Amino acid sequence: MKAFDIAVLTTGDELLNGELADTNTGTIATALSHYGYRLRCSLSVPDQEKEIEAALSYLTQHVQVVIITGGLGSTGDDLTARAAARATGQRLAINEQALEMVHSWFRSRNRQMEPSNERQALLPINARPIQNPLGTAPGFRLQHGACELFFLPGVPNEMQAMFEKTVLPSLQQLHPPSAARQQRSFKLFGLPEPKIDALIPYQKLPEGVEVAFALDYPLVLVKLRADGEDADQKLDQAEALLQLELGEHIMARGQETPEGNVGRLLINANLSLSLAESCTGGMIASMLTSQPGASAFLERAAVTYADSAKLDWLQVPRPLLQQHGAVSEQCARAMAIGLRHATGTDLALSITGIAGPDGGTAEKPVGTVFLALASPEGVHVKGYQFNGDRAKVQRMSAFMALEWLRRFALRLQDNFRKG
Amino acid sequence: MKAFDIAVLTTGDELLNGELADTNTGTIATALSHYGYRLRCSLSVPDQEKEIEAALSYLTQHVQVVIITGGLGSTGDDLTARAAARATGQRLAINEQALEMVHSWFRSRNRQMEPSNERQALLPINARPIQNPLGTAPGFRLQHGACELFFLPGVPNEMQAMFEKTVLPSLQQLHPPSAARQQRSFKLFGLPEPKIDALIPYQKLPEGVEVAFALDYPLVLVKLRADGEDADQKLDQAEALLQLELGEHIMARGQETPEGNVGRLLINANLSLSLAESCTGGMIASMLTSQPGASAFLERAAVTYADSAKLDWLQVPRPLLQQHGAVSEQCARAMAIGLRHATGTDLALSITGIAGPDGGTAEKPVGTVFLALASPEGVHVKGYQFNGDRAKVQRMSAFMALEWLRRFALRLQDNFRKG
Numbered sequence: 026m027k028a029f030d031i032a033v034l035t036t037g038d039e040l041l042n043g044e045l046a047d048t049n050t051g052t053i054a055t056a057l058s059h060y061g062y063r064l065r066c067s068l069s070v071p072d073q074e075k076e077i078e079a080a081l082s083y084l085t086q087h088v089q090v091v092i093i094t095g096g097l098g099s100t101g102d103d104l105t106a107r108a109a110a111r112a113t114g115q116r117l118a119i120n121e122q123a124l125e126m127v128h129s130w131f132r133s134r135n136r137q138m139e140p141s142n143e144r145q146a147l148l149p150i151n152a153r154p155i156q157n158p159l160g161t162a163p164g165f166r167l168q169h170g171a172c173e174l175f176f177l178p179g180v181p182n183e184m185q186a187m188f189e190k191t192v193l194p195s196l197q198q199l200h201p202p203s204a205a206r207q208q209r210s211f212k213l214f215g216l217p218e219p220k221i222d223a224l225i226p227y228q229k230l231p232e233g234v235e236v237a238f239a240l241d242y243p244l245v246l247v248k249l250r251a252d253g254e255d256a257d258q259k260l261d262q263a264e265a266l267l268q269l270e271l272g273e274h275i276m277a278r279g280q281e282t283p284e285g286n287v288g289r290l291l292i293n294a295n296l297s298l299s300l301a302e303s304c305t306g307g308m309i310a311s312m313l314t315s316q317p318g319a320s321a322f323l324e325r326a327a328v329t330y331a332d333s334a335k336l337d338w339l340q341v342p343r344p345l346l347q348q349h350g351a352v353s354e355q356c357a358r359a360m361a362i363g364l365r366h367a368t369g370t371d372l373a374l375s376i377t378g379i380a381g382p383d384g385g386t387a388e389k390p391v392g393t394v395f396l397a398l399a400s401p402e403g404v405h406v407k408g409y410q411f412n413g414d415r416a417k418v419q420r421m422s423a424f425m426a427l428e429w430l431r432r433f434a435l436r437l438q439d440n441f442r443k444g
Numbered sequence: 445m446k447a448f449d450i451a452v453l454t455t456g457d458e459l460l461n462g463e464l465a466d467t468n469t470g471t472i473a474t475a476l477s478h479y480g481y482r483l484r485c486s487l488s489v490p491d492q493e494k495e496i497e498a499a500l501s502y503l504t505q506h507v508q509v510v511i512i513t514g515g516l517g518s519t520g521d522d523l524t525a526r527a528a529a530r531a532t533g534q535r536l537a538i539n540e541q542a543l544e545m546v547h548s549w550f551r552s553r554n555r556q557m558e559p560s561n562e563r564q565a566l567l568p569i570n571a572r573p574i575q576n577p578l579g580t581a582p583g584f585r586l587q588h589g590a591c592e593l594f595f596l597p598g599v600p601n602e603m604q605a606m607f608e609k610t611v612l613p614s615l616q617q618l619h620p621p622s623a624a625r626q627q628r629s630f631k632l633f634g635l636p637e638p639k640i641d642a643l644i645p646y647q648k649l650p651e652g653v654e655v656a657f658a659l660d661y662p663l664v665l666v667k668l669r670a671d672g673e674d675a676d677q678k679l680d681q682a683e684a685l686l687q688l689e690l691g692e693h694i695m696a697r698g699q700e701t702p703e704g705n706v707g708r709l710l711i712n713a714n715l716s717l718s719l720a721e722s723c724t725g726g727m728i729a730s731m732l733t734s735q736p737g738a739s740a741f742l743e744r745a746a747v748t749y750a751d752s753a754k755l756d757w758l759q760v761p762r763p764l765l766q767q768h769g770a771v772s773e774q775c776a777r778a779m780a781i782g783l784r785h786a787t788g789t790d791l792a793l794s795i796t797g798i799a800g801p802d803g804g805t806a807e808k809p810v811g812t813v814f815l816a817l818a819s820p821e822g823v824h825v826k827g828y829q830f831n832g833d834r835a836k837v838q839r840m841s842a843f844m845a846l847e848w849l850r851r852f853a854l855r856l857q858d859n860f861r862k863g
Contacts, residue, residue, distance in 0.1 A: 039658035041483040043474025044629060044665060046465060050488070055462025064460040066495070067488040069469070072656060080485070100641050102656040139638045161638070180659055182832070210463060219558045219580070222519045237491060237521040239458035240599050246463060300747075306733025307726030310747045314725025317801050317834060325753035327746055328719075328729045334744035337786070338757060367756070382736050413601065415736060 029200050030065035030088035031057060034080050036095035036105060037179060040069045049094045049184050060193060061202030072096060077108035085112070085172040089200070092192060095179030097162040099141040105176060106165075110149040113169040120146050123154040123163040130161050152176075155191045159183045166195070173199060207256040209264055210248045212277040214428055218245050224270045231259040243421045244276065244283070276424075276431060284312040287427050290434035291322040291372075298430070299368040300326035301339055301360045303351065304378035304394060308423045324370045329360070339363035339375075350389075352377050357395035358406045365399040372433065373399040376426055378409075380418045394422050398429055405429075448619050449484035449507035450476060453499050455514035455524060456598060459488045468513045468603050479612060480621030491515060496527035504531070504591040508619070511611060514598030516581040518560040524595060525584075529568040532588045538565050542573035542582040549580050571595075574610045578602045583610070592618060626675040628683055629667045631696040633847055637664050643689045650678040662840050663695065663702070695843075695850065703731040706846050709853035710741040710791075717849070718787040719745035720758055720779045722770065723797035723813060727842045743789045748779070758782035758794075769808075771796050776814035777825045784818040791852065792818040795845055797828075799837045813841050817848055824848075 033053050039045040050067045057064055065088055070076040077096065084091045096105030110117045124146035131138040145162045148154065155164035155175070160183040167174045175192045177184045213221060218238055225236055225247075233253070239246040249267065251259045268275070276283040291298055300310055300323075310326035313319050327338050332351060335341040340363035341356060349355040357377050365373030378394030385391035392413070397406040411421045452472050458464040469486045476483055484507055489495040496515065503510045515524030529536045543565035550557040564581045567573065574583035574594070579602040586593045594611045596603045632640060637657055644655055644666075652672070658665040668686065670678045687694070695702040710717055719729055719742075729745035732738050746757050751770060754760040759782035760775060768774040776796050784792030797813030804810035811832070816825040830840045 037658060038656055038667070039665060040469075041473050041486060042477040042627070043470050043472075044667075045658050045660055046467065046470050048465065050459075051462050051465045053462075054460050058461040063490075065489075066499070067460060069486040071482075071484075076485070098657065099638055100655070100657050102654070139642055141638065141641060181661070182836070208461070219518055219560065222560060223558055235521070236519070237457055238517065238519050239456060239464050241464055242600070246458060248457070248463075302726075305730075306738065306742075307721075307729030307745055307747065308733075310726030311724075311730040314727075314747070314749070315835065315838070319725065320749050323725075323747070324750045325746065325748050325757070326726055327744065327757075328726065328733070328742070329744050330733070330739050331743045334787070338744070338746075368753070416734065417601070419734070 029090065031062060031090040031092065031196075032065055032084050032088045033067040034077075034084060034091055034093045035067070035069045035179070036072060036077055036093065037069070038071045038102075041071055048181050049179065052181065052185050053092055053188060056188065056193065058208070060197070062196065063206065072102045072104060074104045074108045074111070077105055078112045081108060081112035081174070085169050085174070089172055090196065091172060091174045092188070093174060093176045094184050097145060097164065097176065097178045099139065099145055099161065103144075106148050106152075109152075109167060109174070109176060113149060113151075113167055113174075115149040115151055117147050118150050119143075120148040120152060120154055120165075123148055123165070126154060126156055126163045127161055130157070155187055157183055157187055158190070159186050164191070206250055206252050207260055208248055208250045209260050210246055210279055211267065211275050212241070212244045212246055212281075212283060213271060213274040214244055214276045214283070214424060215274050216245065216271075221245055221247060221271060221274075226266050226270060229266055231262050234259050234263045242417065243424050247271075276428065282316075283424065283427050283431070285316045287430050287434070288313055288316050288319055288322060290431060290438070292318070294434045294437050296322060296372055296434060296437070297324050297370040298322050298372045298374065299324045299364050299370040301364045301373070301375040302326065302328050303330060303360075303376060304380045305376055305419050305423050305426070306330070308419055309374075309376070309426050312423060312427070324368050327364070335360060338367060340366065352379055352389055352393060352395065354395050354406050354408055357397035358404055361397035361399035361404055361406075371400065372430070374426055374430065375399075376422055378418070378422060380415045380422075382415060392418050394418070394425075396422075396426060396429060398433065400433065448509065450481060450509040450511065450615075451484055451503050451507045452486040453496075453503060453510055453512045454486070454488045454598070455491060455496055455512065456488070457490045457521075460490055467600050468598065471600065471604050472511055472607060475607065475612065477627075479616070481615065482625065491521045491523060493523045493527045493530070496524055497531045500528060500531035500593070504588050504593070508591055509615065510591060510593045511607070512593060512595045513603050516564065516583065516595065516597045518558065518564055518580065522563075525567050525571075528571075528586060528593070528595060532568060532570075532586055532593075534568040534570055536566050537569050538562075539567040539571060539573055539584075540565075542567055542584070545573060545575055545582045546580055549576070574606055576602055576606055577609070578605050585614070625669055625671050626679055627667055627669045628679050629665055629698055630686065630694050631660070631663045631665055631700075631702060632690060632693040633663055633695045633702070633843060634693050635664065635690075640664055640666060640690060640693075645685050645689060648685055650681050653678050653682045661836065662843050666690075695847065701735070702843065702846050702850070704735050706849050706853070707732055707735050707738055707741060709850060709857070711737070713853045713856050715741060715791055715853060715856070716743050716789040717741050717791045717793065718743045718783050718789040720783045720792070720794040721745065721747050722749060722779075722795060723799045724795055724838050724842050724845070725749070727838055728793075728795070728845050731842060731846070743787050746783065754779060757786060759785065771798055771808055771812060771814065773814050773825050773827055776816035777823055780816035780818035780823055780825075790819065791849070793845055793849065794818075795841055797837070797841060799834045799841075801834060811837050813837070813844075815841075815845060815848060817852065819852065
């Protein structure tokens with residue numbers, strides 16, 4: 026089975042003027058990678074018939090599969106079907122099967138069809154429609170020379186459902202994945218990329234294992250890759266070496282997230298948690314509760330922006346606030362102690378700082394952040410000076426808090442094992 | 445001045461296997477658009493010398509400016525300079541000016557340079573280095589035929605700083621922007637795209653005004669565009685018509701965000717706010733506090749996951765919780781009343797619901813959400829049934845809460861004007 030190439034083409038002016046980030050490429054890329062396929066390139070062009078046509082003409086000559094998203098809606102800027110017809114030298118016609126799909130979508134919801142929705146069934150003459158279970162726009166597939174084209178709507182959940190239900194199975198039938206390149210990825214926190222690079226034991230890695238890096242602030246992603254029959258075995262060895270040198274910095278592996286891992290560790294350790302966030306404004310709580318099942322460990326969280334909230338819910342003494350200020354080691358400590366007293370959770374974590382852009386002083390510049398963790402072992406407090414703008418300071422603060430929780434739960438686990 | 449084309453090329457395996465979303469294209473696209481330029485296409489290829497070389501060869505033949513990000517780091521998978529040398533037929537050499545930039549970066553921070561950092565000065569022989577104020581990797585520019593190439597690192601904040609400081613001014617010198625296409629964009633909430641399309645008075649729009657749509661769940665983006673000398677005037681007319689038909693659904697315009705607008709409206713109306721979030725887990729607070737100056741209106745927020753938090757901080761009566769459950773109209777009402785009593789803020793907004801995937805019942809399926817707003821006017825409560833997975837239910841809930849706050853503040857403003 027010879028190797029073959031897949032490309033993604035996303036269409037939409039909004040992807041090229043900065044209004045919207047393209048998430049479809051990432052969704053498709055993740056799924057392809059999961060099933061052993063590799064994406065050769067991704068391309069974005071504006072909602073213009075000529076641009077879409079030019080991109081399709083180029084791609085059909087260079088790859089064997091093109092997945093196109095966007096431009097199948099009912100409004101006037103939805104021009105993909107016309108561009109597809111031109112690029113493949115076909116005329117457009119109402120596709121009866123597609124028309125019935127549009128009609129039945131409205132019927133099944135007792136909703137009235139707008140006349141503009143009929144346009145969604147106007148497809149290149151040789152197109153085979155693809156059912157859209159979540160929206161009105163049918164997709165379609167076309168063959169052109171040696172290239173197979175799949176056209177999907179741009180709305181992310183519709184695109185994803187159709188990709189998984191129709192495109193992926195067709196792909197597996199057309200081109201069963203060859204002995205795929207294996208990859209393991211690791212999300213590291215707390216060391217800059219060159220430091221991590223210097224700690225990787227390149228000399229000891231099995232032959233053929235490649236190392237690659239990427240940044241997802243404040244995480245550094247390290248990826249180990251290998252090809253061939255013994256790829257798994259080589260990667261096992263490489264992973265063990267990475268674990269030895271850098272294990273303590275690994276917050277998550279593969280598709281795991283740091284917040285998901287922290288949640289699981291807290292649940293496994295049977296630790297309940299409460300949070301008092303000031304400078305992060307709810308970001309830590311929001312990250313932890315984006316994961317299903319967060320109620321198993323998160324008792325509550327407070328975003329205590331005003332002093333009154335710190336006095337009242339966290340019982341921070343007023344003289345302490347007056348003497349040291351809300352952004353201080355003393356206040357962070359008092360917040361954690363007061364929170365733990367109020368909630369009775371095993372762990373109470375507090376964070377207070379200056380995220381900026383305003384509020385900084387010579388003594389406490391923007392980026393000054395204090396973290397405190399109250400636990401049955403006592404209270405641990407530490408001050409940090411983080412760099413960057415408001416978004417970066419908030420994000421770094423939130424990850425540092427997650428890292429404190431991760432290390433606490435891990436240490437408990439280790440002590441338990443040793444004990 | 446004839447029109448010219450700009451392309452962005454992003455490099456990195458992580459962009460094509462779904463591990464990382466490409467944010468650089470969006471950043472560059474937004475800035476170009478702001479300064480009157482249009483991006484012709486964006487392309488992503490893996491960290492492979494041949495792929496990068498092929499993409500550069502193609503782009504230099506089709507556009508006049510290429511902005512390349514990624515692959516300038518110090519690790520082994522940073523291959524962009526080599527690919528650039530091959531694509532432009534040049535050899536690589538240590539660039540003394542670039543080497544001094546790397547050295548001085550480490551010197552100024554009293555940090556030790558890793559030997560691998562020297563590689564970052566190995567550039568095509570005709571390259572002119574671009575200073576990187578935030579990291580070790582210098583960028584560079586190259587001319588090839590009629591095409592100007594700008595190479596920047598992939599780390600977003602480094603890329604952005606160098607783009608703004610060096611690339612944009614060079615671009616303005618090389619190709620002053622022509623009478624650019626004007627665009628106005630609007631973020632609408634509460635109506636699906638076909639409903640909005642049906643309400644747009646196409647017949648009344650001035651000739652030459654185009655309408656385009658995009659989705660950023662749960663928002664629908666509507667864009668009005670026009671070319672030429674009188675573009676501004678035409679867009680004024682079109683905007684007035686849109687305002688007339690759909691004004692109440694517009695949550696934000698242009699670069700504004702819904703959360704930024706809500707914050708500004710609350711500050712202007714001199715309204716203080718407290719939040720009690722259950723199913724959204726801090727998302728509303730996190731959105732509002734991502735904006736600078738949120739402390740001017742947000743007194744505090746509570747993520748009251750456990751019943752104990754609702755009993756204690758929000759004074760929800762225990763019998764009410766037992767009788768109606770935490771996800772109920774009664775509980776939402778009691779949370780808002782209790783919160784307002786506890787905090788003394790003008791507005792107290794509460795939200796409770798089932799975000800899923802677990803916790804749904806026949807009577808209260810996943811997506812059941814209750815919102816309540818306590819104000820000097822009394823308490824308003826309403827139940828919703830939202831569709832989708834956990835992320836969608838949480839996001840829809842958060843936007844609905846923002847919409848309630850926006851409408852309350854606007855109505856107050858209108859009453860004040862009328863009174």
